[in-house]
Amino acid sequence: MMDRSIPDATVARLPVYFRALVDLDRDGTATASSQELARRSGVNASKVRKDLSYLGSFGTRGVGYDVQYLLFEMSRRLGLATERPVVIAGAGNLGRALAKYRGFADRGFPVVALVDVDEAKVGGHVGGIEVHALGDLVALVRRHVGCIGVLAVPADVATAVAERFVAAGVRSLLNFAPAIVDVPPGVTVRPVDLALELQILSFYAQRHDLSAAAG
Amino acid sequence: MMDRSIPDATVARLPVYFRALVDLDRDGTATASSQELARRSGVNASKVRKDLSYLGSFGTRGVGYDVQYLLFEMSRRLGLATERPVVIAGAGNLGRALAKYRGFADRGFPVVALVDVDEAKVGGHVGGIEVHALGDLVALVRRHVGCIGVLAVPADVATAVAERFVAAGVRSLLNFAPAIVDVPPGVTVRPVDLALELQILSFYAQRHDLSAAAG
DNA sequence: ACCTGTGAACCCCTTCACAGCG
DNA sequence: CGCTGTGAAGGGGTTCACAGGT
Numbered sequence: 212m213m214d215r216s217i218p219d220a221t222v223a224r225l226p227v228y229f230r231a232l233v234d235l236d237r238d239g240t241a242t243a244s245s246q247e248l249a250r251r252s253g254v255n256a257s258k259v260r261k262d263l264s265y266l267g268s269f270g271t272r273g274v275g276y277d278v279q280y281l282l283f284e285m286s287r288r289l290g291l292a293t294e295r296p297v298v299i300a301g302a303g304n305l306g307r308a309l310a311k312y313r314g315f316a317d318r319g320f321p322v323v324a325l326v327d328v329d330e331a332k333v334g335g336h337v338g339g340i341e342v343h344a345l346g347d348l349v350a351l352v353r354r355h356v357g358c359i360g361v362l363a364v365p366a367d368v369a370t371a372v373a374e375r376f377v378a379a380g381v382r383s384l385l386n387f388a389p390a391i392v393d394v395p396p397g398v399t400v401r402p403v404d405l406a407l408e409l410q411i412l413s414f415y416a417q418r419h420d421l422s423a424a425a426g
Numbered sequence: 427m428m429d430r431s432i433p434d435a436t437v438a439r440l441p442v443y444f445r446a447l448v449d450l451d452r453d454g455t456a457t458a459s460s461q462e463l464a465r466r467s468g469v470n471a472s473k474v475r476k477d478l479s480y481l482g483s484f485g486t487r488g489v490g491y492d493v494q495y496l497l498f499e500m501s502r503r504l505g506l507a508t509e510r511p512v513v514i515a516g517a518g519n520l521g522r523a524l525a526k527y528r529g530f531a532d533r534g535f536p537v538v539a540l541v542d543v544d545e546a547k548v549g550g551h552v553g554g555i556e557v558h559a560l561g562d563l564v565a566l567v568r569r570h571v572g573c574i575g576v577l578a579v580p581a582d583v584a585t586a587v588a589e590r591f592v593a594a595g596v597r598s599l600l601n602f603a604p605a606i607v608d609v610p611p612g613v614t615v616r617p618v619d620l621a622l623e624l625q626i627l628s629f630y631a632q633r634h635d636l637s638a639a640a641g
Numbered sequence: 642a643c644c645t646g647t648g649a650a651c652c653c654c655t656t657c658a659c660a661g662c663g
Numbered sequence: 664c665g666c667t668g669t670g671a672a673g674g675g676g677t678t679c680a681c682a683g684g685t
Contacts, residue, residue, distance in 0.1 A: 220654060226625035230604055252605040256666095257656055264668055272667045275663045289625050290632030297624070309620075315481025315603070318621035351676065357635075359627055381632060383627035385620075389445055389529070391468040399630045401623050404525075405600075406533040408616050409442035409512070410504050412574055412598035415614045417505030419597060420572075435676060459644065471644095472678055479646055487645045488685040 225289060227252045228259065232282045232295075237425035244275035294319050294393045296355040298381075299363055300372050302327040302342050305387055306363035320359065345375065352379040359383040362404050366390035373400070436477045440504060442467045443474065447497045459490035467558065509534050511570040513589050513596075514578055517542040517550075517557050520602055521578035526553035539566050560590065567594040574598040588615070624638035 217225075231238045232250035235243050243261040252259065263269065263276070266288055270276045286292055295413040297315060299306050302325045309315070310322050327333065335342045343351060352358060362369050362384060369388035376384060377398055384400045386392050389407065392400050432440075450458050460474040467474065478484060478491070481503055485491045501507055512530060514521050517540045523614035524530070525537050540557045542548065550557045560567060567573060575591040577584050577599060584603035591599060592613055600614045601607050604622065607615050 218654070222629055225564065225575055226619075226622040227606075229625065232621070246666085251606065253608065255656080258654095260667060261655080261669080265472065265532075268668070271663070272661070274666045275666065288629070288632075291625065291630040295624070295631075304523065304528065308519065308527070310621055311519050311677050312523070312620075314621050315517065315624065318604075318624075320621060320624045324485075357631065359624055359631075361622050381514065383631045385623055385627065389533075391442075391466065397634060399627055399634075401627055402447075403618065403620070403623060405527075405618070406529055406535060407441040407445070407534075408512070408600055408618060409530065409535045410444065411438055411573055412438065412600065412614055412616055413505040413510055414437055414503070416572065416598045417503075418509075418573075419612060419614075433676070463642085470678080473676090474648080475645060476677080483646070485645050486685070487683070488643045490644065 217265045221265055223257075224252070224254065224258070224262055227254075228262070228292075229282070229285050229289065232278055232285065235278045236282060240278055242271075242275045242277055245270070248276070291319055292418045294321055296321055296358040297361055298323060298324040298351055298355065298376075299325045299361040299409075300327075300345070300348075301325075301363035301365075301378070302329070302337060303363065303365075307337045309361060309363060309387075323355050323358070325379060326351070344393045345372075348375055349379045349384050352376070352381055359385060362386040362392065364387050364388055432480045436480055439467070439469065439473070439477055440481075440500060442469075443477070444500050444504060444506075446498065447493055449477045455493055457486075457490045457492055460485070463491070471514070477493060506534055509536055511536055511538040511573040513538060513563075513566055513570065513573050513591075514540045514576040514619070515542075515560070515563075515591070516540075516578035517544070517547045517552060518578065519579075521576075522552045523601075524578060525555045526578060538570050538573070560587075564589055564594045567591070567596055569616055574600060576601050577601040577607065580604055581614075 223325045225271055228329060231248055242411040243325045249259045266284060269284055297320050299309055299322060310325055315322055324339055325340055325346050326348055326365040327342055328345050332342045335345045360381040362372055364372050364409055366388045369392050373384055373392045377394055380396050386400050386402045394400055443463055446463055460471040462473040464474045481499060484496055484499055508561040512535050514524055514537060519538055525540055530537055537555055540552060540555055541560050541563055542557055543560050547557045571580045575586055575596040579587050581603045584607050588599055589606045592609055597613050601615050601617045604619045609615055
């Protein structure tokens with residue numbers, strides 16, 4: 212089919228399929244049906260086929276999808292052909308933890324620097340990564356073209372720090388601060404509020420308990 | 427209106443409104459319009475009104491919503507009236523970081539224990555929280571009724587650990603492992619895959635770059 | 642005059658079902 | 664016969680627009 216503009220819902224699932232394909236490849240599996248991919252991705256087979264069809268016709272009828280070929284195409288479309296550096300703002304508990312977390316670098320997103328306003332932290336190292344002054348942001352972003360900014364700062368300064376990232380040229384932000392950060396068009400922010408996730412879980416737990424008490 | 431079953435999309439936004447209301451209350455604001463709440467939540471006013479209408483008719487026409495009253499009603503509906511304990515499985519980088527992270531306890535979710543398979547870690551403390559053996563899970567869950575389980579373990583054991591949580595009686599899980607964890611009905615899992623978020627950002631960044639190059 | 646609450650229209654996404662190909 | 668690719672149907676969520684209350 213002729214693509215042009217993949218639905219957001221599909222974009223959010225592509226990395227899930229990608230993860231499944233990486234696993235299949237490591238297991239030495241050469242081809243996988245939409246059914247198999249669906250099972251490993253926690254969705255249904257229809258959705259997998261529809262989603263993959265937005266990328267093109269990469270499957271073989273009667274057989275399935277070639278794992279390595281699909282991996283290649285997906286990494287291309289997701290922009291994972293090259294590593295994308297990550298700059299973390301905020302060297303508090305969360306920022307330091309993210310800097311030490313291997314899960315980023317392991318999947319192609321090396322953390323290259325931390326920045327913090329606290330002069331006492333500047334010059335220090337966290338898991339081998341240097342802490343820079345907030346003022347160095349422009350230079351850091353210039354050095355690491357196409358990098359992703361991570362907001363691990365308090366909520367009340369999240370917007371201000373986001374603006375500095377954007378001014379420095381960053382177009383992708385992952386926001387861990389419990390605050391809405393709005394940015395100009397062309398910049399993408401993905402919010403990750405961990406306490407908010409717990410509150411959602413709390414709602415469903417309570418709903419379950421109440422219906423159990425009523426039933 | 428008569429509720430019964432709030433849409434999932436709305437449930438996911440209620441904590442965002444809750445956060446906005448907490449901020450408004452701290453600022454001493456007594457009432458807020460759907461417009462104001464919308465601005466602080468990053469959505470539009472229609473959505474706010476529709477979402478809040480699922481909880482009941484708490485607004486005053488011509489005026490807006492009473493901040494404290496709405497806070498009270500929402501904390502009741504979200505099950506935030508009492509603290510909900512959190513048990514973290516996995517005392518690796520991520521698990522330890524989450525244990526130290528103040529953002530959980532500050533918002534009503536105290537981390538009460540860590541569990542790990544590594545005997546060398548058992549008995550140790552992380553940010554004042556004790557590391558227990560995986561075998562102690564049942565006792566811990568029994569002691570902390572209604573607790574939320576956090577999976578901060580490697581992907582290949584995520585399902586096995588989730589099963590232990592479920593067997594122990596946990597009904598809410600936050601999964602940081604990059605793996606699909608499926609659970610029996612009545613149990614809720616919310617996946618949080620940080621590298622996956624970066625991949626989604628990578629896709630949009632690449633799309634933006636390509637369209638810029640084409641235009 | 643202002644703002645909520647809500648039916649209705651709209652739109653996007655999901656699911657179905659099957660034609661088409663291997 | 665099996666599995667993909669995809670129109671078409673269906674469902675859920677968003678947005679509109681206004682009636683209704685203050």
